[in-house]
Amino acid sequence: MSTGYYTHPSFLMHEMGHFHPECPERLQAIEDHLISHGMDGLLDRREAPAATDAQIERVHRPEYVASLVAMSPATGYHPIDPDTLMNPHTLTAARHAAGAAVAATDAVIAGELENAFCCARPPGHHAEPDRAMGFCFFDNVAIAARHALTAHGLSRVAIVDFDVHHGNGTEAAFRDDPQVLMCSFFQHPFYPYSGTEHFAPNMSNIPLPAYSNGLAVREVVETIWLPRLNEFKPEMLFISAGFDAHREDDLGQMGLVEQDYAWITQQLVDVARAHAKGRIVSCLEGGYNLSALARSVFAHLKVLVET
Known part of the structure; x- marks a missing residue:
């Protein structure tokens, strides 16, 4: 079996x-790097469908979805918050980003793919059930995880988030x-200033100080x-694959490099092999230095392809 790679022109x-x-250049940088380093031909490329309202509303409240439809502009931009805006194509892209994660889940569970990466935007892990924020509109990984539980009858799924920001x-x-079970690390204190209160037993979210490097993360x-995962x-396994903890990324102040992302991915592959028939769906979250993002996604995908 192969590694799926889901994308869509609306992104x-x-x-x-x-x-x-x-920005759109994030995906273009990834694509260019995969092609120039010979990875493109090793991936099973698939076009992401749009998620249905029923799939999205397993995570997000119907009135919130309706509000995004109402706010979608015919021209220009509609601001959600100072950093999060809609243009006329945003809602379509967000539906396809969620749909990528759902379709990847279906294909991996069906045994068509060993694992999959959703090279999608807008990202998702900041989108709350009733609020868009932090560049995010629909929580792609959460929608996929709930789909695995509800539509496929799985009993236990894990979400691992290695973005520099907490997946609130x-x-x-x-x-x-x-x-x-959700496992993450994130820079703290840092946007969205959450993840350190109201601890829940199924959350293993670890705050780390600015300038933490790969050794701290590996520990x-x-x-x-x-x-926690093996227990x-x-x-x-679902991965919120944010690459903004890279030392070259100006939107965070952590010190990871490509080899750290490859190492983390290998640990997750080993867990998936032990307990989950190797089943992994990974979805792009952050990563804003174009060169570092492209190199890190390549390192992440190289491990997934070689499983």
Whole structure:
């Protein structure tokens, strides 16, 4: 079996203004790097469908989805918050980003793919059940995880988030849900200034100070994440794959490099092999230095392809 790679033309049409860091050029940088380094031909490329309202509303409230439809502009931009804006193509892109994660889940569970990466935007892990924020509109990973539980009848899934920012939307979607284990590290104190209060037993979210490097992160993975994951025995793993903890990324102040992302990915592959028939769906979150993002995604995908 192969590694799926889900994308869609609408991802390049959503943009939030000149010089916004969450820009279409992020995906173009990834694509260029994969092609120039010979990875492109090793991936099973698939076009992402749009998620249905029913799939999205397993995580997000119907009135919130309706509000995004109402706010979608015919021209120009509609601001959600100072950093998060809609253009006329945003809602379509967000539906396809969520749909990528759902379709990847279906294909991996069906055995068509060993694992999959959703090269999608807008990202998702800050989107709460009733609020868009932090560049995010729909929580793609949360929608996929809930789909695996509801549509496919899985009993236990794990979500691992290695973005530099806490995945507040994902935590809000699954706090106290015994079917879901969430493991993450994140820079703290830092946007969205959450993840350190109201601890839930199914959350293993570890705050780290600015300038933490790969050695500190590997210690968290080895001593906290892996014991929790192996005890939980997930039937499928989902990854919120943010690469903005890279030392070259100006939107965070952590010190990871490509080899750290490859190492983390290998640990998750080993957990998936032990408990989940190798089943992994990974979704792009942050990563805003174009060169570092492209190199890090390549390192992440190289491990997934070689499983």
